[in-house]
Amino acid sequence: MSTLTQTPAPRRPSGRWAGWAFLAPVTVYLVAFYAYPMYRNIDLSLRHYTVRSFVDGDAPFTGLANYSKVFSDPTFAPALEHTLIFTFVSLFFQFWIGMGLAVFFSKHFRLSATLRALFLVPWLLPLIVSASTWSWMLNSDSGVVNHALHAFGIAPVDWLTSPTWSLASVIVANIWIGIPFNLVVLYSGLQAVPADVYEAAALDGASAWQRFWKITFPLLRPVSAITLLLGLVYTLKVFDIIWIMTKGGPAGSSTTFATWSYRLGFGNLLPEFGPGAAVGNLLVVMALAFGLIYIRAQRKQQVA
Amino acid sequence: MRSLGSRTKKPLLTGVGLVLTALMLFPVYWMVNESFTRDQDMRKDPPNWFPVHGTFEGYRAVLHQQLPYLGTSLLIGLGTVALTLAVAAPAGYSLAKLRPRGGGVLGFVLLIAQMIPGIIMAMGFYVIYLKLGILNSAPGLIVADSTIAVPFGVLVFAAFMSGIPEELMQAAKTDGAGPLRTFWSIVMPVSRNAVVTVSLFAFLWAWSDFIFANTLDGGGDQQPITLGIYHYIGNNNQQWNAIMATAVVASIPATVLLIVAQRYVAAGVTAGAVKD
Numbered sequence: 001m002s003t004l005t006q007t008p009a010p011r012r013p014s015g016r017w018a019g020w021a022f023l024a025p026v027t028v029y030l031v032a033f034y035a036y037p038m039y040r041n042i043d044l045s046l047r048h049y050t051v052r053s054f055v056d057g058d059a060p061f062t063g064l065a066n067y068s069k070v071f072s073d074p075t076f077a078p079a080l081e082h083t084l085i086f087t088f089v090s091l092f093f094q095f096w097i098g099m100g101l102a103v104f105f106s107k108h109f110r111l112s113a114t115l116r117a118l119f120l121v122p123w124l125l126p127l128i129v130s131a132s133t134w135s136w137m138l139n140s141d142s143g144v145v146n147h148a149l150h151a152f153g154i155a156p157v158d159w160l161t162s163p164t165w166s167l168a169s170v171i172v173a174n175i176w177i178g179i180p181f182n183l184v185v186l187y188s189g190l191q192a193v194p195a196d197v198y199e200a201a202a203l204d205g206a207s208a209w210q211r212f213w214k215i216t217f218p219l220l221r222p223v224s225a226i227t228l229l230l231g232l233v234y235t236l237k238v239f240d241i242i243w244i245m246t247k248g249g250p251a252g253s254s255t256t257f258a259t260w261s262y263r264l265g266f267g268n269l270l271p272e273f274g275p276g277a278a279v280g281n282l283l284v285v286m287a288l289a290f291g292l293i294y295i296r297a298q299r300k301q302q303v304a
Numbered sequence: 305m306r307s308l309g310s311r312t313k314k315p316l317l318t319g320v321g322l323v324l325t326a327l328m329l330f331p332v333y334w335m336v337n338e339s340f341t342r343d344q345d346m347r348k349d350p351p352n353w354f355p356v357h358g359t360f361e362g363y364r365a366v367l368h369q370q371l372p373y374l375g376t377s378l379l380i381g382l383g384t385v386a387l388t389l390a391v392a393a394p395a396g397y398s399l400a401k402l403r404p405r406g407g408g409v410l411g412f413v414l415l416i417a418q419m420i421p422g423i424i425m426a427m428g429f430y431v432i433y434l435k436l437g438i439l440n441s442a443p444g445l446i447v448a449d450s451t452i453a454v455p456f457g458v459l460v461f462a463a464f465m466s467g468i469p470e471e472l473m474q475a476a477k478t479d480g481a482g483p484l485r486t487f488w489s490i491v492m493p494v495s496r497n498a499v500v501t502v503s504l505f506a507f508l509w510a511w512s513d514f515i516f517a518n519t520l521d522g523g524g525d526q527q528p529i530t531l532g533i534y535h536y537i538g539n540n541n542q543q544w545n546a547i548m549a550t551a552v553v554a555s556i557p558a559t560v561l562l563i564v565a566q567r568y569v570a571a572g573v574t575a576g577a578v579k580d
Contacts, residue, residue: 018404019398019403019404020398020404022394022398025390027410030414033448034420034451036428037432038428040431040432041424104317105321109314109318112317117566118325119325121558121562122329124561124562125555125558126530129551129554129555132537133331133334136338136544137334144351147351151350236421237421239423239515265427265430280427284420287420
């Protein structure tokens with residue numbers, strides 16, 4: 001509080017107390033419902049919990065034992081690999097499909113606004129709805145995908161029940177869900193590109209392909225960076241789709257940090273809260289690292 | 305060749321657009337189609353591409369088994385909206401118009417808060433709720449669900465309210481209105497669009513939430529519709545028409561939102577990412 005009185009008077013002196021009064025609810029809220037759960041989570045990861053000590057609350061402090069346990073776990077390397085593959089493959093396709101659609105819809109043909117709005121549907125559906133629909137479509141015996149492949153003489157694929165395909169299947173579903181976000185953000189970025197830039201280029205005889213790479217893409221670079229970074233932070237923490245479609249299996253073939261953390265904490269009869277929290281905190285570190293890059297990129301864009 | 309600025313109606317582009325949209329929405333169509341399919345046709349090869357022998361079996365099952373879940377989801381959604389607005393609107397006003405010293409730090413903290421994975425929050429909440437004995441309760445789930453929407457809400461309110469003209473604020477002050485009165489009688493009424501956007505998203509996210517429901521409310525008698533579907537998949541593997549019918553019903557809020565409030569949706573998607 002002393003810093004408040006020492007600082008030079010802001011524009012509205014009466015406003016500073018009122019300002020913090022209006023911020024009081026959100027501050028209390030952040031401390032109680034963000035900081036405290038995060039603190040408990042870190043605390044969990046630094047103690048050795050058994051079911052009894054979890055209830056009694058007297059688990060011994062074990063430092064980084066949970067973390068070293070997690071690092072040496074045979075699940076660690078595959079889970080890291082799956083998390084990275086899931087995130088980057090999803091992002092790559094979401095971004096480029098979204099970009100293609102954004103360029104396409106910016107041509108303003110008849111019905112373009114309506115169709116663009118319909119593209120939002122996958123993003124708005126509850127994840128359990130999308131995930132269970134995809135599960136049924138990818139069902140080995142009766143799924144529509146295998147029926148369609150059958151029509152082309154391709155043998156049925158065990159999309160969700162074979163270790164070869166499970167990760168690819170959840171990635172496809174996740175790309176489908178993520179396209180609308182990329183489309184909307186990139187489309188709004190395209191709207192900001194002045195039309196006369198294109199007209200000048202068209203007069204110079206540039207083809208559509210050249211116009212995209214020489215004009216549109218460079219001008220969209222800041223928006224693209226922000227879309228990708230935000231997408232990265234969101235994709236790293238995807239849990240629902242994978243858990244509902246495959247539970248991270250079979251044989252851990254689609255386990256990411258998010259599903260692994262959940263399985264350790266909640267998925268077994270004997271919960272391992274300590275290691276579960278440790279895996280979760282590794283995920284937080286990854287998300288925050290990219291998150292800070294995102295915030296920097298956004299600041300830079302606002303200054304420019 | 306096509307030239308820029310031509311005023312043709314571009315029927316070819318409309319055709320391509322229709323095909324792309326149909327491809328994108330095929331899973332949604334398939335969900336609806338399967339929800340009307342009879343049990344005996346569910347595993348037919350080739351499948352019925354249209355609900356030729358349409359049935360309401362699936363929807364009858366929803367009516368009999370899922371109504372309590374839907375009621376709980378509605379309650380939790382509305383509770384989350386109320387809590388989110390109560391916390392986010394004053395904060396947005398303060399950050400946009402009163403700008404107290406140190407407020408910027410709070411904006412930064414909110415951006416960071418948005419990035420914490422749900423599974424981490426769920427584990428923390430679980431430990432706390434277990435101790436407080438409020439696992440499997442609607443208020444507990446409302447608080448947890450609101451954490452998805454509050455940072456977004458504050459950012460949307462702050463962005464919107466910073467666009468309110470200073471003259472309006474000055475006029476209120478000249479008339480002798482204090483900050484509270486200015487907020488309630490001037491700022492809130494003109495911020496209707498922000499209220500609608502934040503409410504819609506808070507409701508939709510709470511309605512769609514699976515991770516908090518499954519971890520914090522998995523054993524209670526008041527469970528939301530996402531768990532209704534999840535239990536269905538687990539126990540009732542054979543009755544996919546009922547599962548898909550539940551999924552269709554669970555998609556209603558998203559559909560309503562898209563039809564009624566399309567422009568708010570696009571505004572909401574871009575609010576967090578691009579600030580113009």
